[in-house]
Amino acid sequence: MIRRTTPGRTLVALAGLALAPSLLAQGPAAAGPKKPDLPLTAARKISFTTNKASWMSLDVSPDGQSIVFDLLGDLYTLPIGGGKATRLTSGMPYDVQPRFSPDGKRIVFVSDRSGGENLWLISLDKKDTTQLTKGMSDLYVSPEWTPDGQYVVASKSGSLFGAAKLWMYNVDGGSGIALISAPPPLKTLGAAFGPNGRYVYYSQRQGDWSYNAIFPQFQLAVYDRETGTQTVISGRHGSAFRPALSPDG
Numbered sequence: 001m002i003r004r005t006t007p008g009r010t011l012v013a014l015a016g017l018a019l020a021p022s023l024l025a026q027g028p029a030a031a032g033p034k035k036p037d038l039p040l041t042a043a044r045k046i047s048f049t050t051n052k053a054s055w056m057s058l059d060v061s062p063d064g065q066s067i068v069f070d071l072l073g074d075l076y077t078l079p080i081g082g083g084k085a086t087r088l089t090s091g092m093p094y095d096v097q098p099r100f101s102p103d104g105k106r107i108v109f110v111s112d113r114s115g116g117e118n119l120w121l122i123s124l125d126k127k128d129t130t131q132l133t134k135g136m137s138d139l140y141v142s143p144e145w146t147p148d149g150q151y152v153v154a155s156k157s158g159s160l161f162g163a164a165k166l167w168m169y170n171v172d173g174g175s176g177i178a179l180i181s182a183p184p185p186l187k188t189l190g191a192a193f194g195p196n197g198r199y200v201y202y203s204q205r206q207g208d209w210s211y212n213a214i215f216p217q218f219q220l221a222v223y224d225r226e227t228g229t230q231t232v233i234s235g236r237h238g239s240a241f242r243p244a245l246s247p248d249g
Contacts, residue, residue: 042092057097062104070096075109077124088122095120097141102149108132110140110154119143119154121171132169133176139164144191153179153191153200163187166202166223179223180230188221190242194249198225203241204232215239 058069060080068077073094076085089095093113100107104124111120116136122129132152133140141164143154150171157164166188169176180188185206192201203218218241220234234240 059099059107061100062102068098068100068107070098070109075107075122088124088126097143099143099145101145102147108143108145108152110143119152119169121152130171132171142190144193147193147195147197153193155189155191155202163208164189166191166200179225182230189218192243192245194245195247196249199223200225201233201243201245203243205239217241 053069053071056069056071058067060067064080066077066079068075068088070076073096074090075088075095075098077088078085088098088107089109089111091113093111095109095111095113098107098109106121106123106128108119108121110117112118113120114131114134114136117139118135119132119140120129121132133156137158139157139159139162140154143152145152146168151168152171153166153168155164156167163184164187165182166179167176168179179200180186182188186204187206187208188202188204190203193199194201200223202221202223204221205218216235216237216239218239219232219236220240220243221230221232223230
């Protein structure tokens with residue numbers, strides 16, 4: 001069992017046999033030279049090989065030839081047919097939820113490498129890494145590219161149990177715009193696109209997580225970027241969430 005501690009988080013994963021030789025997970029912070037992009041530095045390393053993991057996020061490249069996934073706070077790519085994983089990010093930052101750009105050349109992901117949680121972009125050749133959002137207190141989940149590759153849509157909240165809202169960010173910079181302006185109790189997660197970038201599909205619910213919740217919780221909805229309208233499109237008794245459109249839309 002591998003335990004990795006990062007700022008504000010502890011992640012536990014099971015280690016198995018052989019996914020990639022000597023994947024490294026770094027341990028708690030201690031003495032040593034400080035890096036400018038994170039207030040903590042690693043004092044020791046844990047080496048392991050594995051072919052199993054849990055609580056992972058992954059995405060398939062547009063050409064269908066590879067996958068990108070997160071494991072213990074680092075990002076890796078792997079041929080879709082299997083083989084050796086190649087590490088894309090490393091070090092103390094906690095990097096998760098990667099998604100390929102439509103042209104397959106970049107990946108958007110969530111990271112705390114700036115000291116707070118933000119959206120970041122990295123090129124597959126690792127020559128360019130860009131911070132897309134700024135701040136120290138917001139939380140981000142489920143980043144997704146628009147089909148034209150010009151924007152990233154993600155759910156942003158101000159706290160762990162805040163009502164996340166869909167926000168859209170231009171990859172060339174800017175502070176972003178809120179797509180959903182409904183009252184705070186409405187929580188919106190899991191943006192998804194089909195071939196037509198006009199419509200953003202997502203899941204929504206009133207309020208946040210609670211004990212002994214009464215179903216349904218989430219339902220699917222769609223946001224029209226041209227008219228600004230929101231339409232609920234499901235009525236499942238047991239809830240509906242995490243939409244994913246077929247390639248033909």
